[in-house]
Amino acid sequence: MLNQQKITEVTFYLLLNILNTKGRGCGSSNSMVVSDMDYKVVFAALETVCEDNISILCGPSDLPYGAVARRLVTCMREIQEHGRSLKPVIASFTAVFHHYDFDAQTPGNGYRTLAKVLLSCLMHIIHKGRYIASNYNSAFFRADHNASEIEAYCSALCQLRALLHLAEQLMSDNGYGELYSMQDGDMSRRFVQEYSSMHKACFYGRCLGFQFSPSLRPFLQTVVISMVTYGETYSKQQSGLGLAALSLLTSGKYVIDPELRGAEFERITQNLDMRFWKSFWNLTESGLLAGFSRIASYPVQVNFTLTVPPVTLHLPLASDPSLTAIVSPPIAHWGPGPVLMRLISCELREGQASEELLAYSRSDPPPITASHLPWVQTQPRSPWLLIHFHGGGFVAQTSRSHENYLRTWSKQLSVPILSVDYSLSPEAPFPRALEECFYAYCWALKNCHLLGSTAERVCLAGDSAGGNLCITVSMKAISSGIRVPDGIMAAYPATLLTTDASPSRLLTLIDPLLPLGVLTKCINAYAGADSQTVQTAAGSGSLRALGRDTAALLSDLTQGASNWIQSYLDPMRTTGGVRSLSLAQTGSAGGATRGTPASASATHCGARVDYPEGFEPLRSECLAFVRLTSCPVIRNPFVSPLLAPASLLKGLPPVHIVASALDALLDDSVMFAKKLRDMGQPVSLTVVEDLPHGFLSLYQLVKETEVAADICVEQMRIIFQRGNLRKRPKLGETSPSGSQSG
Template sequence: MRDSEECDSCAPCEVTSSPVYVMYQVLKDLCMNNAQFFQQDETENGQRLHAGFLALIDQVDMITPMVDEVRNVAPQFDFDEDTPGNGYRSFVSTVDMCVQHGVKLSRLVCDSRDSFLFRKSFYMREVEACSHLLASLGTCITHLQTLISWNTEGQLFPDEQHSTEVLLKHVEDINMYCFYGRCLGFQFCESMRKILKTISICMASFSEIYYGNGGLLARATSSVWTGGKYLLDPELRARRIVNISQHASVNFCKSFWLLAETELMGRLPGMVCPAVAVNKVIAIPPEPLVHMAPDGSAISVPIPTAHFGPAPIMARFLSAVTREGMITDLKEHVPNMLPPSSGLIIHCHGGGFVAQSSRSHEIYLRDWACQLKVPILSIDYSLAPQAPFPRALEETLYAYCWAINNARIMGSTAEKVILVGDSAGANLNIGVAMKCIELGIRPPSGLFLAYVPVLVSIVPSPSRLLCLMDPLLPFGFMIRCMKAYACPPKDDASRTSSDTKTLEGSGTESFEEVSESDLQELAAHKSALSNGSDTLTSVSLTSLQSKPEADESVEDNGPPTPTEQNMSELLEKYVLDSDTDSEGRMIPVLRTEPEVEENVLFELPPRQDLGLSSKLGRAVGNIASYVTGTEPQQLPAVIKQGQSMSLGSESLEVLDSLMQRSPSDDMHFTIPRDPYLSPYLASDEVLKQLPPTKIVSVQLDPFLDDCVMFAKKLRKLGVVVSLDVIDGLPHGFLNFSQLSKEARSGSNQCVKRIQELLCM
């Protein structure tokens, strides 16, 4: 239908007193036009469409004055006039995007309702979903009004007399299912909506593997066939995601996020990212380390020992160009080798302190290395819950000092060392800078922090409520990550280095059946590695090996399980290579030969022998079991309609039928007020000594208020600081920089800020 015909068929638009609300009035006019049209339709779907449009009009009338109140007070919480952004603005923007979504939907119905092919039942569900969405946002706005009454001028964090529990006890009346169904991702830019929808479908499908029954391969195959139902049934997907986020343990979060570490995803950077000259995995041995302070004094850097004693720290070294003194795989001198760089970037990845590694962050690190032309060392710190606070901070500090002492082998003079990190990694970087100030170690030349949490606690700020609708960081996931990192079980303190194998999970445990002679045989059959491939530097390899027993001493564990047999058979077409696992230790990874087809997983060749391939197959099977959970996982007993229901063989069905509960139900723990855990709590004396700091956040990030308040605090203390707030992107957008043009633009903004730090 032409624009002129559209205007003729729909009710005329009336401009309200404020131009901001023109879109709100347009939605009401379109809804009224559609409601009048379907009023004469006596079918069930027609009457439900009629009621749905009338409900939308009521919701718009109800929410408009509340949004207006929040919109008017939001500017007083900004970092400055040139940087509009805080949790109040985020919710106002979210409501505006919902209204915009309603306008598009209503206009589409208005244009196609006379068509013979008009799908009445489909649009009925879409209109009802939009109405529920606006109603839930209205409930959120009422809670924001409570927060406004708690806030003092310009302060997004209320004082301690106002607890999060008080606020969240009333959040249970928010229908969270509407945020993960048909309207999933409505608040983000168009390119991210498709990505987030795909991730949500994958999360729901992955739960079938994680909580299902039968063998690993059977569950994986079943999820491929049944996963399509989450695409066709958005309501089922919404129930599954909300219930997973509220009832699943941190191990599910960890396992799902570890999918980014799989071989298939590991090959993605090589296919879509620019090539780099050097991409090496380095093992930093836990040896005595002396650091020369700026005043010339020698400082002994503490070796990381928390929870399970000394262990190697893994890191990934990337460089777009080869420089003098740099460790490479090249046997001959490279012509036109560049002189050492004056800069060095030390990077810490995000992942909620519980998942991911430098490998899963290569998607943007390669691009940064090529744009900045500066060597990058990305630290694979140990992860919670196996390695809770302060283990990761200890390792990051040690790796930072080691990098300065050994900058030459990374092709740098380390005149300017910039600490770069996103999310949890950015939090660790602030802690490292604070430790340097405390110990007298040379501080970094600058800090770049992307969407950083500076308060590891359940603080009642407006942006934290965005977790109630965030597809990547639901409220339950955030709670469990914080608890796993900051509140380890009391008996963790008694663990010693003898427990290391148990704690390390897939890394060391998976190699228990592989002898030294097997490793030598494997190394002899490894093919040459091209530039940019993952390799383990030979200088540090000895620090990884732990004197394995002789081959003949390996015990016979009986017939291989189906998982082990399937994995060993795959080795007939695959070659093992070295990489790091999620805990930062060397593991075998599968690397395909050129002739292997993409669907080799579904064309298993017959098993040939029970030699090295079998034993390594068991090792890889152990890794797969750790990531996906070979044994069917159980959810805790739940209460529904007054009856106790434990999840056994019917766990998947029960998971879909669980009742939504209040987020406050998960908050039965206390996070210590440690400034190295929550840098916002650090003393002014320490914070004012921080180096120039650049912070990048996004408007729809649950930690946006953390970034705004931390930037305000640093500026007040005289620290050179800047803050960028990017629209339309989610927390963790850097990992999608090669898939979304808006995320790519945000990544380029980060490069610009890092470059400014290097040139200061």
């Protein structure tokens, strides 16, 4: 029998390749497929590895590392018990999770993701277990290190077991093929309450990023270490480069102590306020990091910013171009104000060097034009125009943060790109960003001749929050009666800005880039539930603060070096309210509490989750306060388009969604694509493998992110090249058929 035989090396590495495929044609029909044989082989291998290790470690009494051996045996027995309990759960998932896919050619949903994440964790345990069994008597065997690794993955496996139990409850509570239960708030409340008390530090220490492409893990470790060191120094009276330098030099202890890193990251993601996240994410706007990005990306001949004043626009009605629709400037919260944009073009085109366009420029120094580069030949206007809305959770970043891939898109598609720097929350909650993006879209249609385009075909593109804005801007165009874009490319869009539970949203308990505590802060900020004193867009630029610390940089470097040295001299030093505790003190790695009774669990959570008898997930000593997204605004269809009625979605242009299998927002994409398809709307969904939310911002880091970005480019190319280009009537002009062409 399979489960009574040792698995050969060939089978093991073949299986490792199956479960951790790198770049195997992202979105292919083989993506996210966990076959019956795959999981059976994994669980059989796990059982064999556990038995082998227990047999060896409980063998002759003259084996070295007695205390470590006892730790390993305890962990192997726990892992064995978890594996035996989880095997039937995965079996039940594999039997039905194809019912939740978008279609048979696009396997991908949160249930598949959870199964894949679990099997990936098991593969790491199997690999480490085989190494321990083979090298335990080696003179170079690092006993304590390997025991700590197994303990960390044992903790992760315990927590994944809890997530799969919650997923089972979702599957039983939801309707057939439904990934969300938006009518039953009880499960969503339990999900939030479990997040608040469950131990998560193990996923940010030694196990960090185990579910993602191996080539991304060094980058994820860098991000997490940067975040925790930045959080440690956040309370100091610095910002920008000075604080970043101080953070860099205090990071040593987090490199050598993964448990401390995980505990500190858990604290930060659960309890630091929105100002911290805005400050950290906006570090990508610094001149140094932006400069590196520009060096690595394609050179372009046009790249400057615009400030468009708030004037009323007049556009032809789509149904009758002889009639005019009036588009008012954005007014929410503080009244009319300018809209900020960035124009990027790989080639200098007609209109882009005109005095009329340069009058809008807010660049300092002013943009380089044809008069500065007389040898540059001005190209004719492109028939295409790409309008881009950046991601950042509605709270952070600008077009500058996304320049690296926008420059590449402009080169690959040979198209001018207008990226909108909409006002950010919480200073500018909904609907300010939507109003500004819609106004920018209308202004671009009316002034396309200045942007180097005839706008015969217009595509909206955005990622995450920007994907949401692409959809809602199109909905607003439909409701206003003006021309809709010719297509939308939305990368991992946020289509449901609530804390409603779904299987993929369970990943927010383990995701280092999109933890639930951060997600809810962004949602509440955009909904206005956490709004601060509003201020005009002109006064809220994130770039101006970045230069204020240059004079203090040397002092920061000295202080940072002192702190780093002190961390080695005093390893028990308290940092940011988290003390580095030994396994014996905490009961498990990263400050978790093992064996918490059910009554304590109910106290932590506020609502009982009925786990299987004898099982309880690890609880954190650092409880989170997660504010439920109860503000009525979040169910506005222009905030959560997944909730929009058919009347607002009917008439949307073709929507091309590119999602990631390991993204907590995967189910947003799957359900929105299903909704459009069931309405008869043109829609496509591509699911890429092994990448986190925000993979476009990781463009050029690894091959997998480049492949995923290329898929986005191909979707936009389809939009631009669909059908024959037909000349659209100018403003006030009527097409031969009496309606606007296109």
